[in-house]
Amino acid sequence: MKKPGVFPAYFLLGIGAYFLLQKMHIQLFPEQNSWQTLLALFGLLFLLQAAIEKIDSYWIPGIILFGLGLHFHLADKYSFWPDDPAAITLIIGISLTIHAMKTKSGYFQGLLVLAVGLFLHFTNQIFKSAGQIQKGMDTVQNFWPVLLLIAGALWLWRKK
Numbered sequence: 001m002k003k004p005g006v007f008p009a010y011f012l013l014g015i016g017a018y019f020l021l022q023k024m025h026i027q028l029f030p031e032q033n034s035w036q037t038l039l040a041l042f043g044l045l046f047l048l049q050a051a052i053e054k055i056d057s058y059w060i061p062g063i064i065l066f067g068l069g070l071h072f073h074l075a076d077k078y079s080f081w082p083d084d085p086a087a088i089t090l091i092i093g094i095s096l097t098i099h100a101m102k103t104k105s106g107y108f109q110g111l112l113v114l115a116v117g118l119f120l121h122f123t124n125q126i127f128k129s130a131g132q133i134q135k136g137m138d139t140v141q142n143f144w145p146v147l148l149l150i151a152g153a154l155w156l157w158r159k160k
Contacts, residue, residue: 007049007058014045031073040069056102063095086120093117116148 018041022033031037043066050058068091075083082090093114100106123144 006053007045010045010048014041034073036069036072038069039072040066043067043069056099059099059102060095063098064091067091067094082121084121086117086123089113089117089120091117 018038021028043062043064046058046062047066049055050062068088071081071087071091074081075087081087093110093112093116096106096110096113098110100110
């Protein structure tokens with residue numbers, strides 16, 4: 001049976017420090033006691049475990065949790081930060097791509113999710129820049145989710 005490693009220790013230290021700072025009213029940075037910070041802290045704990053113990057499966061939850069915590073902190077503060085569902089897709093795509101780089105497999109899945117995230121993020125700019133073929137682009141803009149559904153269904157059908 002495999003030992004649990006140092007994750008439980010990091011978890012207890014991280015959560016203990018988080019709540020001790022709250023109880024002692026020690027403020028290291030604004031919004032330190034928010035759920036976003038707790039989410040990022042959980043992500044950091046997974047990333048520590050992944051880096052120190054060389055457990056590749058911890059990279060994905062680590063990057064996703066840390067990325068979401070960071071995203072929710074920055075989305076309210078900075079106008080340049082994307083505040084749309086595409087940002088979450090980008091964070092997941094980044095985590096899958098980094099995991100693929102570590103494990104040397106799964107590049108296609110990571111890059112596909114990353115590409116869809118980038119497409120979702122830049123959809124409005126892409127369709128606005130199409131100018132001259134605007135009428136056709138309006139149709140595509142309204143039905144591109146259907147195209148994704150069809151592509152996914154065809155992919156599943158092709159695999160069987």
